[in-house]
Amino acid sequence: MNPGKYNFICFYLFLILFFFSCQKKENTYIETINVNDARLSKAKPGDWRYSRDEEFQTFGDFQRLKKIKPEPGRNIIYLQPIGEFDELQKKEIELTQEYLNKYFQLETKVLPVLPDNIVPKTARRIFREGQEQILAGYVLDNVLIKRKPKDAVVVMGITEKDLFPKPEWNYVFGQASYEEGVGVTSIYRFSGGHVSDANFNESLERLIKISSHEIGHMFGISHCLNANCVMNGTNSLSETDYHFARACSLCQQKLNSSLHYDHKKRLLDLKDFFEKQHLNSEYLLAEKDFNLFK
Known part of the structure; x- marks a missing residue:
């Protein structure tokens, strides 16, 4: 090959490579x-x-x-209400279902309500402020894990009663078993013990935050720093x-x-x-x- 022609080709290729290397990489x-x-x-x-x-x-x-990851045949988020809910509390649960569907982009369903008496007296206590509390670990181990649907990727329990994690703790907003893909939270603290028209949005926002937080943990995300x-x-x-x-x-x-x-x-x-x-x-x-x- 003619040396001049060879040098021209090399120079031309160099210009092409230089041009592409200078192009701004599009951000994800x-x-x-x-x-x-x-x-x-x-x-x-x-x-x-x-x-x-x-x-x-x-x-x-x-x-x-x-x-835990969604997979075919095991890709639905379930909410499991436990207790006696008034109309505003039921509306909060329905909106939480809608929100989690949008947040995780996964089908989200609400299971039939379970009665309060599914939690025995040995897993309850009366707190110093006078309200009844439910042991969160009992709900996880003896209610949610045993009733987890086969097509569930995770199950989130929602109680209307306050929760506590162990005797020396006052209360807990939410708790989860990440290996089993089950968690529980309570409406009680988010609304000062009573959901009203006046505090509905504040209570709802707290519920969707804690629910998505606990499910995020179930999917492997640690506390964010x-x-x-x-x-x-x-x-x-x-x-x-x-x-x-x-x-x-x-x-x-x-x-x-x-x-x-x-x-x-x-x-x-x-x-x-x-x-x-x-x-x-x-x-x-x-x-x-x-x-x-x-």
């Missing part, structure tokens, strides 16, 4: 919404993070973890209210790697839910993420 959805993550504030006495030395779970840590996120640990209602219902970009990356949903459809579904329920702060967060698609 997760890389794009990272700008909308809100930094965690410094933990104060009484906060979950203040007295706990939890390890940061990277995406690689999550990938290596043995965890990355940003303000629904997967942050919480010790109090004020801490729960401070945390977003939005999962941060890292926790969304973990979730999507197991559930494989369409990000855009999920955001549209969540925006629709927040708008209809007048959960304005969460609507604006979903809108900010969605606008990055444009």
Whole structure:
């Protein structure tokens, strides 16, 4: 080959490679919404993070973890109400079903209500404020695991009575057995013991946060130390209210790697839910993420 022609070809190939190497790599959805993550504030006495030395779970840590994943024939989220619910409480459960369907992009169903007496007196106590409490571990081990439907990927129990995890603890918002894929939460604390028209939205927002948080754990996501996120640990209602219902970009990356949903459809579904329920702060967060698609 003519040396001049050979040099020309080499120079031409060099220009092509240089051109493509200079092209800006298009960011993924997760890389794009990272700008909308809100930094965690410094933990104060009484906060979950203040007295706990939890390890940061990277995406690689999550990938290596043995965890529950939906699979054909075992891919439905079930809610199991336990107790006697009034009409507003029933409405909260129905809306939680709708929300979890949109949040996880998995079919979500509500099982028939189980009566209070399914929990024996030995697994109950009267707390110092006068309300009856149910032992959360009993609900997990003796009710939910034994009744878990064959097509369930996870089951989330919802009680109208307060919950406690062990005798020395005052109460617990939620508890789960991650290996078995069952969890339980209570409406009681989210509404000050009584759901009303005035506190309905506040109570609902707390319920959807704790429910999606516990189910997120069942899918292998640890407490989030990355940003303000629904997967942050919480010790109090004020801490729960401070945390977003939005999962941060890292926790969304973990979730999507197991559930494989369409990000855009999920955001549209969540925006629709927040708008209809007048959960304005969460609507604006979903809108900010969605606008990055444009």
